[in-house]
Amino acid sequence: MxxxxxxxxxxxxxxxxxSEVISANVLIDKLALLGAQIDMAFVQQHFLGCQFATVAAKINSLLSISIPADFEAQYREQLLQAFERDLxxxxxxxxxxxxxxxxxxxxxxxxxxxxxxxxxxxxxxxxxxxxxxxxxxxxxxxxxxxxxxxxxxxxxxxxxxxxxxxxxxxxxxxxxxxxxxxxxxxxxxxxxxxxxxxxxxxxxxxxxxxxxxxxxxxxxxxx
CATH class of the missing domain: 3.40.50.1000 (HAD superfamily/HAD-like)
Incomplete structure (x- = not known):
């Protein structure tokens, strides 16, 4: 080095x-509404450090879920609200x-x-x-x-x-x-x-x- x-x-x-716990909890809650049950360990293993397009592709391949067209916008809106409260x-x-x-x-x-x-x-x-x-x-x-x-x-x-x-x-x-x-x-x-x-x-x-x-x-x- x-x-x-x-x-x-x-x-x-x-x-x-x-921010990662906040982001993960928002994502976990959003995916739960679509029937996917994941936890922080799953997020850390598969999503940590990835841009949203990659996360969306992994959700599709790993969880067999096609996320709605407005999912990203809703996720980002809820995340910024959570940031205001807790970040x-x-x-x-x-x-x-x-x-x-x-x-x-x-x-x-x-x-x-x-x-x-x-x-x-x-x-x-x-x-x-x-x-x-x-x-x-x-x-x-x-x-x-x-x-x-x-x-x-x-x-x-x-x-x-x-x-x-x-x-x-x-x-x-x-x-x-x-x-x-x-x-x-x-x-x-x-x-x-x-x-x-x-x-x-x-x-x-x-x-x-x-x-x-x-x-x-x-x-x-x-x-």
Whole structure:
């Protein structure tokens, strides 16, 4: 791993904002109305880190459900309402962002309206401003490397000088495919590291449970 990265690329959901449990519960409830009974473990295994089009395709293939045409719009509306009520940042991330010595940006599988709203709710709009890149910016979402490569290019940085911080198997896979050092953040409320597919597939990727430990892992990027 490059111990002196010049850019930090954060995933958003489950890394900057502690949103994955909220998102999963809304999706679980919506699918229950269609007769599908799934739980958080199922969401984590199959959907975490994926853009909605991929999630919809997996719902069709794994659950044999064709979701209604208005499902996505209703899901997003209910999710933003839930964000207004319940969304928080992951514990310690604001202190990390304030202490970074290098530039940072977001590269997320979520839509730009959802991400913009989420950052507004938690008071991080000014931190990331125009440095938010989403799956709609590229033709292939995670686990393809395209989004991370796009973010690096827009930020004027070579891939090998970027550090990605991700919570999902698909995100970690995308970072590795982009030839970028990556840390697996497991401090979100949705993560159970026991038997996590990242730990199984990529044992060489360091795990970060607490943002306070980032200084120990990457002292060169922290004040």
């Amino acid at each position: 490059d111990t002196n990265p010049q850019l930090v690329i954060f995933d958003c959901d489950g890394v900057v904002i502690d 928080t940042v992951t514990q310690g991330i604001k202190e990390v962002l304030a202490a970074l010595k290098v530039p940072c940006c977001i590269a997320t599988s979520s839509s730009l309206p959802r991400t913009t709203k989420a950052l507004s709710v938690v008071g991080l709009t000014d931190v990331f401003a125009d440095k938010v890149f989403t799956a709609s910016d590229v033709s292939r979402g995670k686990p393809a490397p395209d989004l991370f490569l796009h973010a690096a290019n827009r930020m004027g940085m070579a891939p090998e000088h970027c550090l990605v911080i991700e919570d999902s198997y698909f995100g970690v896979t995308a970072a590795i495919a982009a030839n970028m050092p990556v840390i697996h953040y497991i401090g979100g409320g949705h993560i159970s590291y026991h038997n996590h597919p990242v730990a199984t597939a990529y044992p060489q990727v360091p795990a970060l449970t607490d943002w306070n430990d980032l200084t120990r892992l990457m002292p060169s990027i922290m004040r």
